[in-house]
Amino acid sequence: MAKMNINFSLPFVQKQTLAVGLDIGSHAVKVCEMHDSGDGLELISLGSALLPAGSVEDGELQDPEAVAEVIKSLVKNLNIKGKKVAISISGYSVIMKKVNLAVMTETELAEHIQTEAEQYIPFDIEEVYLDFQDLKTNSETEDRTDVMLVAAKKDVVDGYLDMLNIVGLKTVVVDVDAFALENSYEANYGSEGTILLADIGSSKMNINIISDGTSIFARDIMMGSRQLTEDIQARFGLSFDEAESLKLGSVAPEDKQEELEEIFGNICTQWIMEIKKAVDFYNSNYPDKPIEKMVLGGGGAKVKGLDQFFSEETGFPVELSAPFSHAIVDTEKIEPDYLGYISPEMAIAMGLATRIIPF
Ligand SMILES: Nc1ncnc2c1ncn2[C@@H]1O[C@H](COP(=O)(O)OP(=O)(O)OP(=O)(O)O)[C@@H](O)[C@H]1O
Numbered sequence: 001m002a003k004m005n006i007n008f009s010l011p012f013v014q015k016q017t018l019a020v021g022l023d024i025g026s027h028a029v030k031v032c033e034m035h036d037s038g039d040g041l042e043l044i045s046l047g048s049a050l051l052p053a054g055s056v057e058d059g060e061l062q063d064p065e066a067v068a069e070v071i072k073s074l075v076k077n078l079n080i081k082g083k084k085v086a087i088s089i090s091g092y093s094v095i096m097k098k099v100n101l102a103v104m105t106e107t108e109l110a111e112h113i114q115t116e117a118e119q120y121i122p123f124d125i126e127e128v129y130l131d132f133q134d135l136k137t138n139s140e141t142e143d144r145t146d147v148m149l150v151a152a153k154k155d156v157v158d159g160y161l162d163m164l165n166i167v168g169l170k171t172v173v174v175d176v177d178a179f180a181l182e183n184s185y186e187a188n189y190g191s192e193g194t195i196l197l198a199d200i201g202s203s204k205m206n207i208n209i210i211s212d213g214t215s216i217f218a219r220d221i222m223m224g225s226r227q228l229t230e231d232i233q234a235r236f237g238l239s240f241d242e243a244e245s246l247k248l249g250s251v252a253p254e255d256k257q258e259e260l261e262e263i264f265g266n267i268c269t270q271w272i273m274e275i276k277k278a279v280d281f282y283n284s285n286y287p288d289k290p291i292e293k294m295v296l297g298g299g300g301a302k303v304k305g306l307d308q309f310f311s312e313e314t315g316f317p318v319e320l321s322a323p324f325s326h327a328i329v330d331t332e333k334i335e336p337d338y339l340g341y342i343s344p345e346m347a348i349a350m351g352l353a354t355r356i357i358p359f
Pocket residue numbers: 024025026027028029200201202203204205224225226244247248297298299300301302303304345
């Protein structure tokens with residue numbers, strides 16, 4: 001299980017066990033609250049709210065006040081009691097890098113990682129929060145191990161923390177989207193096997209290939225479902241909202257069907273090309289453990305027929321993410337149809353909601 005925690009200053013008393021998962025995307029904020037009942041994870045509440053266009057871009061807050069307003073009313077409407085949240089970041093402000101280092105103790109690694117990071121990070125080392133996880137890939141006889149190094153720009157992370165403070169929420173975990181995705185998968189299906197996880201959001205796609213509980217390849221690509229809306233908008237001369245409705249099928253395509261199919265075909269081909277690059281990289285480095293399946297999350301994963309198309313292109317099974325498939329759900333409180341509908345884009349929020357509040 002990936003346990004990235006970029007923000008270290010978290011000193012306070014523990015009241016509840018799990019943090020509230022808060023996934024702040026560029027299109028929508030998703031929130032998820034879970035409870036560890038002892039018999040498994042119980043879903044307490046979940047929901048999402050649209051963000052004003054441009055308020056979050058390239059993984060950075062552009063309009064903190066507007067985002068704060070949306071989160072405030074979402075949390076209030078869902079009656080979320082927890083005040084300690086886990087968030088995640090991705091995109092340009094985060095660097096994920098796997099490095100191969102001599103085996104050392106956690107304390108030695110913490111000291112060494114600073115100098116190691118300087119080689120890989122295109123920002124001033126003083127400007128980033130650093131975190132690492134020893135992936136413990138060494139066998140008994142080997143003296144080198146893989147370490148996942150994560151660096152996140154302080155100003156970007158602090159921007160989120162300050163914004164959430166205004167709404168009365170305390171950020172106790174700062175994770176990375178790709179690892180939150182991994183945690184949501186593993187909470188349901190365990191850590192066995194080699195799986196390609198992808199979250200296709202509005203403006204970015206996170207890819208994480210995991211093998212027996214270890215992230216082998218994690219990358220963010222700046223592509224997402226917003227491309228579809230923009231292309232539809234340009235092709236038919238529509239407003240963004242009109243194009244979005246046409247994309248989601250909430251208005252009839254009328255005589256536009258053929259051109260729409262062409263747009264979907266073009267964009268989905270770009271997506272699969274990026275995924276194939278990840279698969280090729282993985283296969284050439286780890287030929288002994290072939291990828292068994294792909295699990296797709298994010299709103300973009302809901303493009304009709306995308307799973308089948310990806311499956312035909314890659315040759316392995318593709319499923320839509322179902323992050324609550326093993327959770328205890330009170331169907332009187334949470335309507336199954338709504339849960340099914342919203343589940344793919346809740347994958348990251350769910351993964352964040354599995355994080356234990358640190359002391
Ligand atoms: N059925 C669908 N077909 C195509 N796209 C869809 C569908 N349903 C939702 N989307 C798109 O998914 C996107 C929202 O998904 P999600 O909530 O995962 O994005 P986000 O987390 O806000 O964005 P990002 O992570 O890229 O910053 C929107 O672009 C929306 O139009």
